[in-house]
Amino acid sequence: MRDLLRRWSILGRLGELPRPMRLIVLGQLAFNTGFYLxxxxxxxxxxxDLGFGGALVGLLLGLRTFSxxxxxxxGGALADRFGTRPVALTGFVVRIAGFLLLALAAGPVxxxxxxxxxxxxxxxxxxxxxxxxxxRAGDLERSEGPTRSEAFAxxxxxGExxxxxxxVIGSLLLTVDFAVTTVAAAGVFVVVLVAFARGMPREPAAHAGEPILAGWGEVLRNRAFLSFTLAYASWLLSYNQLYLALPVELDRVGAAGLLGGLFVVSAVMVVLGQLPLAEFVRRRLGTRALPMGFAVLALAFLVTAALIAVDAPGPVPAVAFVVTLTLGQMTVVPVAQDAVGRLAGExxxxxxxxxxxxxxxxxVLGGSSLLGALLDAGGPPALPWAVTAALPLASAIVMGVLVRRVPALAPEPSFERNRS
Structure with missing residues (x-):
């Protein structure tokens, strides 16, 4: 029973990580808590509150995504050049300043x-x-600790x-004032700043003294990584349909009020299922989970399109989309983040x-614009979903080729290793 509980408990698994890694994982919880406040x-x-029109609101949201x-x-190149600790701490200070500016802002500037x-x-x-x-997770895995994919799980x-x-906290604070909410979010990052300043070791940067352009040049010469990056990009585009296509579908069936509940469903799936699924993938699939996961993402769009086409009742297509997309996310993301280190040669x-x-x-910028045009075109409501399915499906094919042909992505299912 104890072993079963450890599989499902993030707290139990966190105890297996060294202090800096625990700090990063718990920091992710704080990052998202503060941001989603x-x-x-x-x-x-x-x-x-401020009476701005849709054009300015769209511009501000677009600026946030782009910046x-x-x-x-x-940011990644700066971390290689100057080290994780100073770059991360600078980011926390900038985030605190940004939230305080939003608390004070009453005009566009x-x-x-x-x-x-x-x-x-x-x-x-x-x-x-x-x-x-x-x-750090790569080093820990080589010493028979939790795998890198498990650490990212x-x-x-x-984060979820x-x-x-x-x-939840933001909705309570918003009953007082938006400025109170943003100041509280800034306070969360003050706590994170202090924790990282005290807990993250001072270590020399891996590429201190080398020009930043050298790092980008190394990335651009890595053809396998670039192919992987192009294929992986459809994941973020697929995920962002929770914010674009999903609300449109719920509004179409008169169920817009269910949007928040579906986000909770997705988050609960990740919280309860991510670690057990990551362990299964580690033991049985290895990197073969990459093409399978992208196939599941494509299936999420195809199933939604089919359910819409047959006039499935009410929010059934939306629920099917969220559940299937989240399953694909849970399969793909930890393995892909581990694969980055492999492809980069550490x-x-x-x-x-x-x-x-x-x-x-x-x-996301290009694909969502095209998908938005399809959603606005007034054609069959299933069409945008069917068209979007082609992107993760293409990624599944590319990932399958990479797993077969790139030595760094060769499957290493953990049933070949005895970790018991």
Whole structure:
């Protein structure tokens, strides 16, 4: 019974990680708690409290996405050059400043400054801590500790808890004032800043003294990694349909009020199922989970399209989409994050993680625009879902080829290793 509980308990698994890795995993919980204190209510604040129109709201939300996801490549390269600790700490300070600016902002200038700061902060600390976790988890795996994919599974579970907790606290604080909510979010990052400053070891950067351009050059010469990055980009585009296509579908069937509940369903699936699934994948599939996971993502869109086409009742297509997409996410993401370290040869992990994330951001920018046009075109409601399925399906094919042909991605199912 004790072993069974350990499989399902993130706290039990965290005890197997060294202190810096535990700090990163718990930090992810705090990152998302602080961020989601504010993000779900930002557009409402802009329209209801400040009276801004949809064009300015869309611009601000777009700026936030671009300044975060689009600039990950820069944050990752800086982490390689100057080290994880200083770059992450700088990101926390910038995020705190951004939230305080949003608390004070009543006009476009401060709103733009605060929005860009909150986004750019994540572009600094996220690739830095992901690269650090990948490096330390790789070392731990080689010493017969938890695998890197399992460490990233814990990282993902912690993030999902934050996604659930943040909006709950934010909704309570919002009854007082939006400024109170943003100051509270800034306070969360002050705690994270202090914890990282005290708990993250001072270590020399892996590529100190080398020019930043050398890191990007190394990434761009890694053809296997670039192919992997292009294929992986459809994951982030698929995931972002929770924010674009899913609300449209729920509104179509008159069930818009279920959106928040479906996000909770997705988060609960990850919290309860991510670690057991990661262990199964480690033992039985290895990197073969990559093409399988992308096939599940494609299936999520195909099943939704089919259910819409046959006029399935009410929110059934939306529920099927969320459940199947989350299953694909849980299968793909931990294995893919482990694969980055393999493909990078354990070098310049910051630059590699940064480029991976920025490519996903570009895919979301372009793909969501095209999908949005399809959603607005007034054609058959199943069509956008069927068309989008082609992207993760293509990724499944590419990932299958890479797993067969790239030595760094050769499957190493853990049933060949005795960890008991």
């Amino acid at each position: 504010v993000l779900p209510f930002f557009a409402l604040h802009l329209t209801r 975060q996801q689009g600039l990950f490549f820069l 401060l709103l733009v400054a605060g929005t860009v700061a909150t986004g750019f902060a994540a572009a600094l600390f996220s690739p830095a801590v992901e690269a650090e976790l990948a490096r 814990m990282f993902g579970v912690a 808890v934050g996604i659930v907790v943040g909006p 070098r310049r992990l910051g630059a590699h993680f940064g480029v991976l994330a920025s490519a996903g951001g570009l895919a």
